[in-house]
Amino acid sequence: MSKRKVALVTGGSRGIGRGICLELGRAGYDVVVNYATRPDAADEVVEEIDKAGGCAVAVGGSVAVAEDRAVLLAKTLDRFGRIDVLVNNAGITSQGRKDILKATEESWDVVFGTNLKGPFFLTQLVANEMVREIGEKSIAGGKIVNISSISAHTISLNRADYCMTKTAIGTMTKLYAQRLAEFGIGVFEICPGVIESDMTAGVKEKYDRLIAEGLWPIRRWGRPDDVAKAVLAVVSDSFPFSTGDCINVDGGFHIRTL
Numbered sequence: 301m302s303k304r305k306v307a308l309v310t311g312g313s314r315g316i317g318r319g320i321c322l323e324l325g326r327a328g329y330d331v332v333v334n335y336a337t338r339p340d341a342a343d344e345v346v347e348e349i350d351k352a353g354g355c356a357v358a359v360g361g362s363v364a365v366a367e368d369r370a371v372l373l374a375k376t377l378d379r380f381g382r383i384d385v386l387v388n389n390a391g392i393t394s395q396g397r398k399d400i401l402k403a404t405e406e407s408w409d410v411v412f413g414t415n416l417k418g419p420f421f422l423t424q425l426v427a428n429e430m431v432r433e434i435g436e437k438s439i440a441g442g443k444i445v446n447i448s449s450i451s452a453h454t455i456s457l458n459r460a461d462y463c464m465t466k467t468a469i470g471t472m473t474k475l476y477a478q479r480l481a482e483f484g485i486g487v488f489e490i491c492p493g494v495i496e497s498d499m500t501a502g503v504k505e506k507y508d509r510l511i512a513e514g515l516w517p518i519r520r521w522g523r524p525d526d527v528a529k530a531v532l533a534v535v536s537d538s539f540p541f542s543t544g545d546c547i548n549v550d551g552g553f554h555i556r557t558l
């Protein structure tokens with residue numbers, strides 16, 4: 301069994317998840333870099349962590365698929381023998397970004413499967429394992445971090461399914477926080493604003509303009525490492541008397557101004 305804490309990051313191959321993997325790897329966590337379709341990108345993250353003196357492994361599988369979730373946990377335990385941290389980061393945007401009056405069930409199913417059903421049941425699986433490990437004193441406690449979005453509280457009419465999954469992640473965070481506190485497992489939501497990644501590459505010009513106009517007070521794009529620093533703070537016990545909280549990493553976008 302690894303002597304170091306072990307973190308499983310879903311969607312760790314690119315964007316925000318990649319930033320979280322690198323930050324946790326540099327901070328001394330053993331990291332499981334999950335990916336869905338891009339083993340090349342996941343391997344590159346593993347290499348970078350190795351070069352920095354850390355230890356990581358890439359594991360493929362879709363969070364939306366029950367068998368893949370089981371394999372993800374099994375491979376984590378095979379490789380490292382424990383799990384201390386789960387970061388539910390993997391997520392996709394609305395398919396085709398269609399107006400709510402034209403939105404499709406196909407997009408709904410795939411977005412809800414990846415953004416909500418996947419994290420909910422992966423959390424259930426991992427939480428049961430953490431409870432078992434805490435019971436046998438092989439780990440002292442656990443942390444679960446859910447990556448939601450400003451779309452949890454700010455609607456986009458062309459991404460209804462996406463927005464609803466992100467609102468539900470907030471409720472899921474509170475549900476698991478309540479249930480798992482007695483075991484010493486803290487559950488948190490991180491709510492990023494607009495962050496540079498492949499997901500936002502297609503809307504870069506729009507956001508460049510909105511940022512220049514001052515849509516949020518800190519006038520720049522968010523970066524994956526902005527989110528990663530918040531995740532590290534949460535998992536490294538900087539908030540020992542907190543659980544179920546949401547931390548905004550959005551340049552102040554959530555502030556209402558009159």
Ligand SMILES: NC(=O)c1ccc[n+]([C@@H]2O[C@H](COP(=O)([O-])OP(=O)(O)OC[C@H]3O[C@@H](n4cnc5c(N)ncnc54)[C@H](OP(=O)(O)O)[C@@H]3O)[C@@H](O)[C@H]2O)c1
Pocket residue numbers: 310311312313314315316317334335336337338339341361362363364389390391392414447448449450491492493494495496497498499500
């Ligand atoms: N970018 C933003 O502005 C922003 C803002 C707020 C919240 N978020 C949230 O932050 C998270 C990451 O977003 P991002 O911008 O980094 O996205 P991204 O650049 O598109 O990267 C998505 C990552 O998720 C993985 N993934 C996709 N579907 C998966 C599945 N079914 N199972 C496992 N992994 C899967 C991808 O793996 P492959 O590489 O294998 O495809 C990739 O690593 C998402 O939950 C997103 O909703 C993003």
